[in-house]
Amino acid sequence: MILYKVNEIFQTIQGEGYFTGVPSVFVRLQVCPVGCAWCDTKQTWEAEPQDEVSFGEIIAKQADSPLWCLASEGDIIKQYQSLGFTAKHIVITGGEPCLYDLKPLTAAFEQLGCQCQIETSGTFEIQCSDKTWVTVSPKIAMKGKLPVLISAMQRANEVKHPVGTLKDIEQLDALLLETKCQHKVGIALQPISQKPRAIELCMQVCIERNWRLSIQTHKYLNIA
Ligand code: SF4
Numbered sequence: 001m002i003l004y005k006v007n008e009i010f011q012t013i014q015g016e017g018y019f020t021g022v023p024s025v026f027v028r029l030q031v032c033p034v035g036c037a038w039c040d041t042k043q044t045w046e047a048e049p050q051d052e053v054s055f056g057e058i059i060a061k062q063a064d065s066p067l068w069c070l071a072s073e074g075d076i077i078k079q080y081q082s083l084g085f086t087a088k089h090i091v092i093t094g095g096e097p098c099l100y101d102l103k104p105l106t107a108a109f110e111q112l113g114c115q116c117q118i119e120t121s122g123t124f125e126i127q128c129s130d131k132t133w134v135t136v137s138p139k140i141a142m143k144g145k146l147p148v149l150i151s152a153m154q155r156a157n158e159v160k161h162p163v164g165t166l167k168d169i170e171q172l173d174a175l176l177l178e179t180k181c182q183h184k185v186g187i188a189l190q191p192i193s194q195k196p197r198a199i200e201l202c203m204q205v206c207i208e209r210n211w212r213l214s215i216q217t218h219k220y221l222n223i224a
Contacts, residue, residue, distance in 0.1 A: 015218025
């Protein structure tokens with residue numbers, strides 16, 4: 001049986017990417033060795049033994065914290081049901097969710113009639129159901145020095161690239177060329193910050209190339 005380290009589970013609206021606006025249950029898993037300097041979920045990076053708590057304490061969380069609990073796919077499904085969530089779109093995120101074999105978890109949600117989406121950096125092998133929508137947000141040349149895997153890029157349904165400067169576009173171009181997937185996958189550029197320079201750059205390149213612009217709408221709305 002696989003035990004997942006769960007940082008939080010909550011219902012909200014998907015704020016970014018292809019499913020923007022879709023009511024979603026987020027299952028955030030703990031641990032990420034990728035090391036993005038601008039990461040907005042740094043509390044998920046480590047799973048310190050002293051931060052292990054019960055699932056009840058994870059559910060009761062009121063703010064971001066490094067607390068986590070161990071849970072099987074059955075435990076997670078039980079919580080989804082007992083919390084009375086109505087969203088049928090499940091976003092499995094992190095941290096880096098692909099540190100785990102997600103086949104049991106995605107299959108269990110699909111048995112309930114849910115659609116799963118994974119948000120991953122593309123630096124670990126993706127193990128999930130065939131029907132799962134895979135969003136790869138490729139983290140290139142980050143502190144953890146983990147390469148983006150060709151297999152991850154080729155499994156992606158959507159590549160959602162964080163962009164701060166022109167260098168980020170150049171790195172994406174090189175990755176798309178190397179992985180030969182630019183014509184097979186939907187590509188979205190996502191400004192790293194809400195800074196006008198990053199937004200203008202993304203808009204310009206999206207219009208030139210017919211790519212999508214992904215705005216982190218939850219940050220404008222100030223919701224989770
Ligand atoms: Fe943060 Fe995601 Fe980068 Fe990990 S991959 S450091 S969770 S932004």
